[in-house]
Amino acid sequence: MPRLVQVSRSFLALALAGLLAGPAAAYQVTTVSEGGTISGKVEFQGLVPTRKVIPTKDRETCGKIRDEPEVTVDSQKGVQDAVVYLKELTKGKAWQKPAKNPELVNKGCEFVPRVQALPVGTSLVTLNEDPVMHNIHSFSGKSTVFNVALPIKGQKAEKPLKTEGMVRFECDAHGWMRGYVYVADNPYYAVTAKNGTFSLPEVPPGSYTLAAWQEYAGETDIPVTVEANKVAQVTVELKKK
Numbered sequence: 001m002p003r004l005v006q007v008s009r010s011f012l013a014l015a016l017a018g019l020l021a022g023p024a025a026a027y028q029v030t031t032v033s034e035g036g037t038i039s040g041k042v043e044f045q046g047l048v049p050t051r052k053v054i055p056t057k058d059r060e061t062c063g064k065i066r067d068e069p070e071v072t073v074d075s076q077k078g079v080q081d082a083v084v085y086l087k088e089l090t091k092g093k094a095w096q097k098p099a100k101n102p103e104l105v106n107k108g109c110e111f112v113p114r115v116q117a118l119p120v121g122t123s124l125v126t127l128n129e130d131p132v133m134h135n136i137h138s139f140s141g142k143s144t145v146f147n148v149a150l151p152i153k154g155q156k157a158e159k160p161l162k163t164e165g166m167v168r169f170e171c172d173a174h175g176w177m178r179g180y181v182y183v184a185d186n187p188y189y190a191v192t193a194k195n196g197t198f199s200l201p202e203v204p205p206g207s208y209t210l211a212a213w214q215e216y217a218g219e220t221d222i223p224v225t226v227e228a229n230k231v232a233q234v235t236v237e238l239k240k241k
């Protein structure tokens with residue numbers, strides 16, 4: 001009996017220590033006086049795979065059967081709509097919050113924009129611009145973040161993005177619809193332009209892991225070192241599946 005008591009006491013101590021340690025340290029804003037810039041390009045080599053979109057209902061709004069590229073690539077291999085971000089960075093420049101609450105529009109049975117990146121805590125407005133019902137279902141991995149039906153054209157719903165990381169949007173009414181919001185835990189992130197380029201300014205000098213994520217290729221990590229007042233040039237090659 002006394003032994004059992006001892007075991008449960010040490011278990012309690014462990015559990016308490018775990019509670020006190022809490023979640024990972026939150027991002028801290030500091031003055032970045034000698035910051036450098038990470039300037040780069042995300043590329044995809046070779047043949048771009050396609051996926052078949054087969055609208056099974058609401059065809060007048062949702063369109064016909066079509067093939068869509070899995071990666072949006074320009075003639076110079078640049079990848080549009082990749083999300084790039086620095087991982088495990090706890091201190092640096094101030095956040096640039098969006099001026100108004102950003103939107104995720106349902107239009108033509110697609111999510112517009114298809115990919116965006118926003119600071120954690122931002123409220124996202126989902127809006128239906130179609131004359132058909134959409135049911136927005138967002139996921140973090142396999143867990144639901146939120147699930148909201150927008151049956152009427154012009155209808156909106158506002159939801160806070162509390163979960164850091166990639167949030168995937170699907171529509172329970174139209175199985176092919178996909179949208180992505182990267183919810184950033186620090187302000188060093190970007191979505192690549194049409195030619196695949198991006199820029200992350202005001203990075204405190206140091207060594208980091210730069211992640212480049214694309215919906216088909218997934219995440220590719222590369223190491224990057226930033227020196228004071230210099231530009232670190234990087235090219236991220238996305239992996240094929």
Ligand SMILES: [Cu+2]
Nearest residue numbers: 134171173174
């Ligand atoms: Cu839908």
